[in-house]
Amino acid sequence: MPVNLHFGADDLLRIRFAISPLCETHEAVRTLRRSDRHGYHTPWLRRMRETLAGLDLTPLWLFMPSIPPGYTPDFLGSPPDTPVACFDEELARLRATDPALARAEMAKSLASRPEAAESARGRAALADPARAVQELADVTERAWRALLAPDWPRLRALLEAEIAYRSRQLAGGGLQRLFADLHPRLSWSGDTLTVRTRTDFTQIQDLDGRGVLLLPSVFVWPDVVSGFDPPWQPTVIYPARGIGGLWTEPETGPALARLLGANRAAVLAALDTPSTTTALAHRLGLAPSSVSGHLSVLRDAGLLVSRRHGHQVRYERTPLGITLATGG
Secondary structure, three states: OEEEEEOOHHHHOOEEEOEOHHHHHHHHHHHHOOHHHOHHHHHHHHHHHHHHHOOOOHHHHOOOOOOOOOOOOHHHHOOOOOOEOOHHHHHHHHHOOOHHHHHHHHHHHHHOOHHHHOOHHHHHHHHOHHHHHHHHHHHHHHHHHHHHHHHHHHHHHHHHHHHHHHHHHHHHHHHHHHHHOOOOOEEEEOOEEEEEOOOOOOEEEEOOOOOEEEEEEOOOOOOOEEEOOOOOOOEEEEEOOOHHHOOOOOOOOHHHHHHHOHHHHHHHHHOOOOEOHHHHHHHHOOOHHHHHHHHHHHHHOOOEEEEEEOOEEEEEEOHHHHHHHHOO
């Protein structure tokens, strides 16, 4: 059944995008138990097997219903205030959660699952919410360090490219164009954004000047998630473009390597989505200074263009660069 988000004039001025490593961490943890999310992430899951053997995620899973619909406490991944959040700052905000708020949200999460509510861990969390918050924060931090931090430059580059693409859509065609292909379960009509969810009831929500946060995610596919009650900003978490090739290493043809040199050809091949120098260096295992030099040469040759987004510069292939890299 749908969630209908009604926009007023002030809400239209408060539509924003953001990147949240905390949210991405929790979506990754959720993906581990959701086989319907595994498809694109099979290489990552395979690589994480040994890591997962020493990582106890039970405290988090208690509050992450594996079968939608279900409620995950909002405080676990509250919407970020900045365009690109810092994990340590998000974690500090999680640790500072008011125990009364945490208890109310944990009780709501457990209410639909009596076996979880009556478990020793569930009862303990509600009996001492302050301690539960710190335990959940500790587990979240371990999950981030083990599962996402090593690959974060790659993930962040993909999410930033997604936001740049959607921002151009919004600027060129307004909300109608933006929501036309953001996700099949999202639609825009008049002043209302409809999110078709897996709940069994219709929810109507006036945004009341709070606007909406659009949060692209690598791990939320194939879902789209709408949520967050006051005091949080209403948020829609949706799958980012480009995740199909996220975990595949770029293939460099021998002819391209002979023409450009192995490393320079690898840099060109890796730019299937726009990326920063740091993300490319991480993905290819090359020194940032070396990647920077290759990018400059490729740009001067007309194979790449660079675009500044905030404090970062991202590189993307020109039509000539695409033809050369793909042989098309």
